[in-house]
Amino acid sequence: METINTTIIDYQHYLTATEIAVIEHEASIMETREAAGIEALKVVQAHRGWISDESLFAISDMLVMPIAQLEGVATFYNLIYRQPVGQYVIHLCDSIACHLTGVDSVLVAIKQHLNIEYGQTTADGKFTLLSNACLGSCDKAPTMMIGTEHYQYLSPEIAVDILQKLLAKGEVNG
Ligand code: FES
Secondary structure, eight states: OOOOOOOOOOHHHHSOHHHHHHHHHHHHTSSSSGGGHHHHHHHHHHHHSSOOHHHHHHHHHHHTOOHHHHHHHHHHSTTSOSSOOOSEEEEEEOSHHHHHTTHHHHHHHHHHHHTOOTTOBOTTSOEEEEEESOOSOGGGOSOEEETTEEEOSOOHHHHHHHHHHHHHHHHHHO
């Protein structure tokens, strides 16, 4: 990972009033301001799509939290994105039960359909593909998560169909 620079970001200038209000509320119900770190990251990501270095510094400033500690939280929590991601982030399960039930063929189908590898985003910015540790539905493997939705009993055809439907939905909504 790149070393982030040591620029000080004044959170009051960088974060929006809405972001500050929600983060302040989270901090107020925690024992310490630092304990609101993960919620603050989620709030900023919900508004901006991902967590840039500037966002990290602004949250660190607001919560009076060491930047290294906050970055550790962001790195540990795999639903916090430290790079720009697509509109839909596919978390494909990469653990044992899914491997035993054919996730490899699902992965091949998704890669071919989207023309991307793990860690990449499609040229149109619609999909990012990431691997994920067990998603907790081993009895319904293979599985993936996109946003808050969990998809189970995947086959290559079912997975591609899900992506096509999401794309069609996005085009209708967009
Ligand atoms: S191994 Fe894939 S959901 Fe548990």
